[in-house]
Amino acid sequence: MTPSGLTSPSHNPVFSDSRNVSKFLAKGDPLELLAQEIGPKFLDYRRRWDLAKSFTQIPPFPLHVDYEIKSLCNLRCPMCPMATRKGPQDQLSLSLTQIKEMIDEGTQYGQASMGFGGLWEPLMSNDLPELIAYGRDKGLVDVMFNTNGLLLSKNLSKDLIQSGLTRLMISLDAVNPQTYALMRPGSDLNQVEENIQDFIAQRQKAKSRLPLLRLSFCLTKINQSELPFFLERWENQVDFFSLQSYGRFDDQAPALFPDDFSYPSKPSGRCAQPFKRLLVRHDSQVLPCCDLSGLSLTLGQASQGLKQIWTAPTISNLREKLKNSPFEELPPTCQKCQSKFQA
Ligand code: SF4
Numbered sequence: 001m002t003p004s005g006l007t008s009p010s011h012n013p014v015f016s017d018s019r020n021v022s023k024f025l026a027k028g029d030p031l032e033l034l035a036q037e038i039g040p041k042f043l044d045y046r047r048r049w050d051l052a053k054s055f056t057q058i059p060p061f062p063l064h065v066d067y068e069i070k071s072l073c074n075l076r077c078p079m080c081p082m083a084t085r086k087g088p089q090d091q092l093s094l095s096l097t098q099i100k101e102m103i104d105e106g107t108q109y110g111q112a113s114m115g116f117g118g119l120w121e122p123l124m125s126n127d128l129p130e131l132i133a134y135g136r137d138k139g140l141v142d143v144m145f146n147t148n149g150l151l152l153s154k155n156l157s158k159d160l161i162q163s164g165l166t167r168l169m170i171s172l173d174a175v176n177p178q179t180y181a182l183m184r185p186g187s188d189l190n191q192v193e194e195n196i197q198d199f200i201a202q203r204q205k206a207k208s209r210l211p212l213l214r215l216s217f218c219l220t221k222i223n224q225s226e227l228p229f230f231l232e233r234w235e236n237q238v239d240f241f242s243l244q245s246y247g248r249f250d251d252q253a254p255a256l257f258p259d260d261f262s263y264p265s266k267p268s269g270r271c272a273q274p275f276k277r278l279l280v281r282h283d284s285q286v287l288p289c290c291d292l293s294g295l296s297l298t299l300g301q302a303s304q305g306l307k308q309i310w311t312a313p314t315i316s317n318l319r320e321k322l323k324n325s326p327f328e329e330l331p332p333t334c335q336k337c338q339s340k341f342q343a
Contacts, residue, residue, distance in 0.1 A: 045112035061109030068118025136164030
């Protein structure tokens with residue numbers, strides 16, 4: 001079906017088997033591009049990442065830490081648990097000082113990367129440029145975050161480029177304003193597209209190859225017919241794309257599943273997230289993975305120190321299970337998560 005107002009792409013797009021891949025490349029492999037820009041330190045970081053991912057070597061500290069500074073978002077998109085969250089918003093947040101102290105601790109032990117992941121919109125914080133510059137100054141080689149892009153003003157783009165951000169990942173999901181309004185209620189497609197163009201212009205003006213720009217498309221029944229048009233619209237302007245699966249949370253509406261959606265019958269791999277990374281939530285809870293499926297796997301509070309949490313029996317036991325135990329003996333949360341997403 002052709003979405004209203006769109007004509008068919010004029011060429012055979014590069015994403016013809018898009019339902020079977022998680023990432024498309026627009027201008028080459030993003031890791032290779034980052035290695036070219038950042039050099040040997042980035043290659044060393046990725047070497048250590050691969051060793052951790054293959055269970056060969058547990059680093060002395062997480063290689064990547066995500067900080068969820070606040071628990072706030074300016075939108076309520078139907079595919080996000082924020083949309084169905086009950087009760088008042090949690091006012092707790094991580095302070096600038098807390099995050100800087102965690103960066104100090106991490107860079108002392110070989111942390112190489114950070115993000116602002118979790119269940120929130122990172123541009124709801126005014127502290128990102130300062131924190132990114134602080135982290136890069138301390139030796140972090142890769143710094144990234146996902147955003148819906150609505151608050152990405154021209155000045156903020158300029159500040160983020162200057163701060164040393166290495167990857168900017170914007171969730172867009174549509175080319176047609178009507179479709180976008182269903183995917184991102186309360187946002188404004190024209191405004192976000194303008195923000196993206198402004199970001200690209202500012203980066204050109206700064207003569208900088210970084211931050212790399214990724215656009216994401218979360219495939220649902222609402223937008224499934226627009227994927228080829230989306231990729232054609234942006235393929236010559238962005239560095240890479242991400243096609244994301246819908247269906248991560250129990251309370252999501254099944255009506256949004258794309259037509260050919262099905263969960264894999266069995267997991268095809270083992271999760272290595274607790275070998276590589278941690279997520280510190282806005283209320284200081286520390287989790288072993290960036291996937292919100294792991295919300296019940298709390299490892300402790302950030303005030304204990306991330307190094308202490310990283311080497312404690314709780315995460316060591318989880319790693320042992322993920323590496324060696326049969327699927328049936330994994331924690332129920334991991335069974336549920338892996339059966340859905342590790343294929
Ligand atoms: S399998 Fe467990 S540790 Fe891995 S991402 Fe899922 S919930 Fe987190």
